[in-house]
Structures are given as C-alpha cells and as structure tokens.
Amino acid sequence: MILAGDIGGTKTNLALYEWVNERVEPVRLETFHSADYKSLEEILEEFLTPPQPPTPLDELDADTAAESEDKEAVLPPEPITLAAACFGIPGPVIDNHSKTTNLPWVVDGPTIATRFGIPRLQLLNDLEATAYGVLMLRPDEVEVLNPGTHQKKRQALALIAAGTGLGEAILFWDGKSYRPIPSEGGHTDFAPNNDYEIELLRYLRSQYLHVSYERLLSGPGLHAIYEYIRDTKKNEPTWLAEKIKAGDPAAEIAEAGLNGQAEIAKQALDLFASIYGAEAGNLALKALSLDGVYLAGGMAPKLIKKLQDGAFMKSFTNKGRYKRLLSSIPVKVVMNQQAALLGAASVAGALSHAPTS
Incomplete structure (x- = not known):
C-alpha cells in the first residue's frame, strides 16, 4: 500500500493506492480543509488511524448485550502498513523539508516517515507533483x-x-x-x-x-x-x-x-x-x-x-x-482535479518498487 497527498492552501487530499507500475484508482480518498489543522501530521493521524472497534459486550448494558450475542464479533481493522509515501507541498522543497507558502506549516519528510513508520517518503513541490500527474492524463x-x-x-x-x-x-x-x-x-x-x-x-x-x-x-x-x-x-x-x-x-x-x-x-x-x-x-x-x-x-x-x-x-x-x-x-x-494526487502516487509507487540501496 502507498500513500499519496496533494497539500494545498485551501484543501488537502490524501489517498491510499495499491500501486504496481501503472495508473490505478485509489483504494480510499479523503479531503481535509487545510486551515482546520495545525500540521500535516495532524491530518495524517486522523487519516491513518483505523476506526475504533465496537464496544465490548461486557461493557454494554444487559439488553444491548443480549441483542449482540448472536452477532458475529467484529474484529478491529489491521493497522495500515505503508511501503512508501509522497506528498506535493505548496512551497519550495529543500532536502525533503518545506515551509509551506500559504499555510503556517513546516513539513519535514524524515520526521513524518519516522512517526508513521513509512520506510520511503518523498516531498515534492506541488507543481512538480502535478507535472508527474500530467504525464499520466488521458x-x-x-x-x-x-x-x-x-x-x-x-x-x-x-x-x-x-x-x-x-x-x-x-x-x-x-x-x-x-x-x-x-x-x-x-x-x-x-x-x-x-x-x-x-x-x-x-x-x-x-x-x-x-x-x-x-x-x-x-x-x-x-x-x-x-x-x-x-x-x-x-x-x-x-x-x-x-x-x-x-x-x-x-x-x-x-x-x-x-x-x-x-x-x-x-x-x-x-x-x-x-x-x-x-x-x-x-x-x-x-x-x-x-x-x-x-x-x-x-x-x-x-x-x-x-x-x-x-x-x-x-x-x-x-x-x-x-x-x-x-x-x-x-x-x-x-480538467482532472486529482492530477497532483495522481503524480504523487506515481512517485510513491516508484519508490515502493525501487531496489534497496
């Protein structure tokens, strides 16, 4: 699984892909209002955190527990394991680090990679990501x-x-x-x-x-x-x-x-x-x-x-x-408003299949 992001001054799009070597549709795509968050990490925390499992039977009241006894237990989802990630950032990217132009954020690739356990992560300028996406347009x-x-x-x-x-x-x-x-x-x-x-x-x-x-x-x-x-x-x-x-x-x-x-x-x-x-x-x-x-x-x-x-x-x-x-x-x-996201996904996909140095 790879993670791609198009970070904008107005909105941030994040998507998960099962990327092999060609364009595919995202497994999951969500949009966030950028100004509502203090950092990209805060958005990623929300996006990557699996939904909470149902309340255990022993914590339910008697009537609710009785109704639930015959239902198959729902196990919590497995944590998302990412092979690589790439984000298009609205600002200059130097040494995998960027201070965004129209957002009060500092985005550091190594910090995000460590926090979320992503082995390979690359930041791109947002138009650089869009440029990769343009090459894949129909x-x-x-x-x-x-x-x-x-x-x-x-x-x-x-x-x-x-x-x-x-x-x-x-x-x-x-x-x-x-x-x-x-x-x-x-x-x-x-x-x-x-x-x-x-x-x-x-x-x-x-x-x-x-x-x-x-x-x-x-x-x-x-x-x-x-x-x-x-x-x-x-x-x-x-x-x-x-x-x-x-x-x-x-x-x-x-x-x-x-x-x-x-x-x-x-x-x-x-x-x-x-x-x-x-x-x-x-x-x-x-x-x-x-x-x-x-x-x-x-x-x-x-x-x-x-x-x-x-x-x-x-x-x-x-x-x-x-x-x-x-x-x-x-x-x-x-006309495809997901071009930057598509470009970031293509770069993350290439990273996930690159030989280990």
Whole structure:
C-alpha cells in the first residue's frame, strides 16, 4: 500500500493506492480543509488511524448485550502498513523539508516517515507533483485551447496553475522521458503590458511591497483585480457586493462574470484571463516548451468558458517577433482535479518498487 497527498492552501487530499507500475484508482480518498489543522501530521493521524472497534459486550448494558450475542464479533481493522509515501507541498522543497507558502506549516519528510513508520517518503513541490500527474492524463481529461504544431523532436513542456496561489513547473526531455523540475516562478515580478495594467500595478503597490504574478493569478488575485476595477470605475452593484462579503469572493466574481450578471465581474475576468495568458506565454518562452503548455490548478477548469473565448490565447501569443512561435505551441487545460494526487502516487509507487540501496 502507498500513500499519496496533494497539500494545498485551501484543501488537502490524501489517498491510499495499491500501486504496481501503472495508473490505478485509489483504494480510499479523503479531503481535509487545510486551515482546520495545525500540521500535516495532524491530518495524517486522523487519516491513518483505523476506526475504533465496537464496544465490548461486557461493557454494554444487559439488553444491548443480549441483542449482540448472536452477532458475529467484529474484529478491529489491521493497522495500515505503508511501503512508501509522497506528498506535493505548496512551497519550495529543500532536502525533503518545506515551509509551506500559504499555510503556517513546516513539513519535514524524515520526521513524518519516522512517526508513521513509512520506510520511503518523498516531498515534492506541488507543481512538480502535478507535472508527474500530467504525464499520466488521458486525452479526455484535458481541454485544448490551442492545438499547436506537432514537433518532430521532443523538447519541453511547461505547467502553470492558478488556485490558492500560482505555481509553475517545467518538464524537460532527457532522451527517454520528461523530467519535471520545480519552480517558484509564480512569485516573480508582475510585468504590466499596457497603461491599464500599469495603473493596476500602482494600485497594488500601495498595498504590497512586492507585487508578484501570484498577487493577480490566484483566487485572492481575482478579488484584487475586482477591487481595483471597483475602486477606479465605481461600478459595483450592491447585490454583488453583498454576495462577495458573505461568500467566497473569487467564486462569486467568477459566477457573476461567466453568467454575464455584472459588468464589473466580466471586466475582472477579462483582465485575469489576459494576465494569465501573458504569464503562460512568458513561461513558454523561458522554458522553450514547444511540446506544450498545461494549465492546471483549481481555477482553470472553473473558468474554462472564459479561457476559451480568445482573450487568453491573444495575450499568450502577444510576444512581438515570437508571435508565430507561440502560436505553434499546444495549450491545454487540465480538467482532472486529482492530477497532483495522481503524480504523487506515481512517485510513491516508484519508490515502493525501487531496489534497496
């Protein structure tokens, strides 16, 4: 049995697999609200602790015991024995150790391995885990934004994912397979492309010392874009202001924009998609990812209608003399929300079958 985890700023997914050497469905999958826990160990304790057995007959009252005498005794479940584990972590992983970016957690691989008796455990950056998962996706688990051009010789892939934060990764071809490498590119400086975006940068600089792409390309980022439009154009309807205050701001803005219910929400989505396309194009150029760019994370599938309307690809290819090159790159949206978990499982599976050193 192997354990895989996708640790996120909003939610944490854990799953058990009977992994051999190819993709399989999880034996058990559970989701936890990350902010409700003080550490990953606390979640693992809950996930891995077997359910308590029924109360012994001698502790039951007479009537209940009489009813239970004829029933077959239920033995407590066997403790879970793990051969390996892998977790995708939202932050840089150095020496199997990470301080998460959008959670107040410190995750140490050796400490967790010792506490839960896991012989082999590996931490990955969350986008590195997603990159492994992308390599295992079926064709029906992606939506194509740009078909691009098939390359005669394999080059590289790139991955960008907006969710609670913004993650990026690159997959290079080593002659036999794609090898994911992690990145913290989401924290690079936001580069405005026009006067409107310059004003957006000025607006955000009044609140933050450093304005990264993550400040814009994330759930909180969509809300920040919306607030900029609200404060400069003064066109926020009261009903939407109340829904945003009471609910999840990004979700309420996205719903209103996608359904055409509020002009300010539509404008926020337009700007979000344009900036998302520009940064995806930046990543494609830096990685020279001629084999394709994947959009993963929680936001892209929910905004698929917006991403398909042309605004994203217009910004993606708007690179001057490199417009033709960018137009040749396939761009796809990962619709399988378990891609990171799948990637972590594939790594844990490989660990479980690796020869002992």
